[in-house]
Amino acid sequence: MKLGMFYWPCGHHIAAWRHPDGIPNSGSNLPHIIELAQLAERGLFDMFFMADSVSFWRGELDAMTHDSYGTWIEPFTLMGSLAQHTNNLGVVCTATTTYDQPYSLARRFASLDLVSGGRAGWNLVTSGNRAEADSFGLPEHMEKAQRYKRAHEFAHVVRGLWNSWGEGVFIRDQKSGIFFNKNKLRTLDHEGEFFKVRGPLNVPPSPQGEPVMVQAGASDDGRELAAETAEVIFGAQQTFEGAQEFYNDVKHRMLAYGRHPDSLKVMPGLLVCVAETHDEAVKKYDQLQDLIDPVTGLQLLSKRLDYDLSGYPIDGPLPDIPRNKTSSTRVDLFIEIAHRENLTIKDLYRRVAGARGHYEVVGSAVEVVDMMQRWVADGACDGFNIMPPVFPSSLREFVELVIPELQRRGIFRTSYSGTTLRENLGLVRPPWPIKRTNLNE
Numbered sequence: 001m002k003l004g005m006f007y008w009p010c011g012h013h014i015a016a017w018r019h020p021d022g023i024p025n026s027g028s029n030l031p032h033i034i035e036l037a038q039l040a041e042r043g044l045f046d047m048f049f050m051a052d053s054v055s056f057w058r059g060e061l062d063a064m065t066h067d068s069y070g071t072w073i074e075p076f077t078l079m080g081s082l083a084q085h086t087n088n089l090g091v092v093c094t095a096t097t098t099y100d101q102p103y104s105l106a107r108r109f110a111s112l113d114l115v116s117g118g119r120a121g122w123n124l125v126t127s128g129n130r131a132e133a134d135s136f137g138l139p140e141h142m143e144k145a146q147r148y149k150r151a152h153e154f155a156h157v158v159r160g161l162w163n164s165w166g167e168g169v170f171i172r173d174q175k176s177g178i179f180f181n182k183n184k185l186r187t188l189d190h191e192g193e194f195f196k197v198r199g200p201l202n203v204p205p206s207p208q209g210e211p212v213m214v215q216a217g218a219s220d221d222g223r224e225l226a227a228e229t230a231e232v233i234f235g236a237q238q239t240f241e242g243a244q245e246f247y248n249d250v251k252h253r254m255l256a257y258g259r260h261p262d263s264l265k266v267m268p269g270l271l272v273c274v275a276e277t278h279d280e281a282v283k284k285y286d287q288l289q290d291l292i293d294p295v296t297g298l299q300l301l302s303k304r305l306d307y308d309l310s311g312y313p314i315d316g317p318l319p320d321i322p323r324n325k326t327s328s329t330r331v332d333l334f335i336e337i338a339h340r341e342n343l344t345i346k347d348l349y350r351r352v353a354g355a356r357g358h359y360e361v362v363g364s365a366v367e368v369v370d371m372m373q374r375w376v377a378d379g380a381c382d383g384f385n386i387m388p389p390v391f392p393s394s395l396r397e398f399v400e401l402v403i404p405e406l407q408r409r410g411i412f413r414t415s416y417s418g419t420t421l422r423e424n425l426g427l428v429r430p431p432w433p434i435k436r437t438n439l440n441e
C-alpha cells in the first residue's frame with residue numbers, strides 16, 4: 001500500500017487552527033513543518049505532498065477572513081528545505097501549467113530532484129483558482145479545455161527537457177578532457193500551439209532519472225492526461241464504487257499509450273480521524289465540527305463552488321449553482337453530495353469541512369485499516385493520500401495507531417526499500433516519448 005502525507009496548513013479540517021491541538025501559524029512555521037515531515041518519515045510514508053494556488057482565493061468573493069487557508073510558504077521553496085531534513089521521504093508539490101513556463105519549471109524540479117537525491121515529484125495542475133489570472137494581469141482564467149490542451153503540451157516539453165541527457169552521456173574523463181558525449185544528447189526542439197522551447201536542459205539527471213509525475217484531475221481530459229503522463233494520481237472519491245470506477249477507467253486508458261497499469265499508482269485522498277477507541281475518535285471529530293462557525297462554512301462552500309452563497313439561509317437547500325467553462329469536477333461533486341443526501345447549506349458545509357469532498361473515516365485503528373485494506377484489495381486504489389484533520393496531533397495518531405496495524409496485517413512496509421521516490425513507489429522510469437496508439441487499429 002502506498003501512502004502520501006497530504007500537508008495542508010493547520011490540518012485538513014477547516015476548523016483545525018481553532019482546535020486546542022492546532023498550530024494557527026502552521027503554514028509559515030518552518031520548524032513545525034519539518035517536524036511533520038520527519039514524523040511522516042518515521043511512519044514510512046512514500047511522500048510528503050503539498051498543494052498550491054499561486055494567489056489568494058478571491059474571485060468575486062469577500063476575503064476569506066475566517067479561513068486559515070489563505071497564506072503559506074510557497075511549496076517549491078519548502079520542499080527544498082524538507083529534503084535537507086529527511087532521507088527517504090518523497091517531496092512532492094503542485095506547480096501550475098496555466099501560469100508557469102515549461103522550461104523554468106523543468107529546471108526547478110530537476111534541481112529539486114538532485115538536491116533531494118532523487119525524491120522529487122511534480123503535481124501537475126491546471127489551476128482551480130481563477131483569481132490566479134489577476135496575479136498575472138490576464139483578463140480571465142483560461143477555459144478548462146484550453147487549460148488541459150496547454151497542460152498536455154507543457155508536460156510533453158517538460159519531459160522532453162528532463163530526457164535531454166541520455167544514458168551514459170556524461171564521460172567526465174579528466175585524462176581525455178571529454179566531458180560529455182554529444183551523440184547521446186537529445187536536444188528538444190519543440191514548437192507547438194503554446195510553447196516554443198529549445199533544449200537541452202542545463203541540469204543533469206538525478207538518481208531517479210527525472211522527477212515523478214503526479215496529477216489530480218478527475219474530468220475526462222484530466223484522466224486522459226494522467227493515463228499518458230502520470231505515475232501517481234490523486235483523487236477525491238466519495239464512495240468505494242466511485243473509486244473503483246475511477247481506478248478501472250484510468251488504468252484502462254493507459255493501454256492506449258502502451259503503459260502497464262502498475263506504472264500508475266492511484267491514491268485517493270482520505271481524511272483519517274483515529275483514536276484508541278471509536279468513541280474517542282468521534283468525540284475529536286465532533287469537537288472540530290462544533291468549531292466551524294457559519295461564516296467560515298459559507299465561505300468554504302462559496303469558494304469551492306465558485307458562487308457567492310452569503311445571501312442564502314444556511315438552513316435552506318443549496319440553490320442552483322451555475323456551471324461554466326472554467327468549473328472543475330469538484331463543483332459537480334459537492335452538488336451531487338447535497339442532492340444525494342438531501343442536505344441543507346449548513347449540512348453540506350459540515351459534511352465537507354473536514355476533507356473538501358474526499359472520503360473520511362473516523363474510528364479506531366482497526367476500523368480505519370479495515371476500510372483501507374478493503375479499498376486496496378478490491379481494486380479501488382493502490383494506496384491513499386492521507387489527510388490528517390489537525391496537525392500535528394492527527395498525524396502522530398496515524399503514525400502511532402494506524403501504521404502498526406497496517407504492518408501487523410502485512411500490507412505496509414516495515415522499512416524503506418529504496419532511497420529514491422520512484423524506488424519506494426515500486427515504479428521504473430517511464431519511457432520517452434510516450435505515444436498514443438489507436439487500440440482499434
Ligand SMILES: Cc1cc2nc3c(=O)[nH]c(=O)nc-3n(C[C@H](O)[C@H](O)[C@H](O)COP(=O)(O)O)c2cc1C
Pocket residue numbers: 050051052053094124125126127128129215216217218219220221222223234235236269327328329330385
Ligand atoms: C489531492 C488533490 C490535490 C489537488 N491539488 C491541487 C492544487 O494544488 N492546485 C490546484 O489548482 N488544484 C489542485 N487539485 C485539483 C485538480 O488538480 C484539478 O485541477 C481539479 O480537480 C480540476 O480538474 P478536473 O476538472 O479535471 O477534475 C487537487 C485535487 C486533488 C484531488
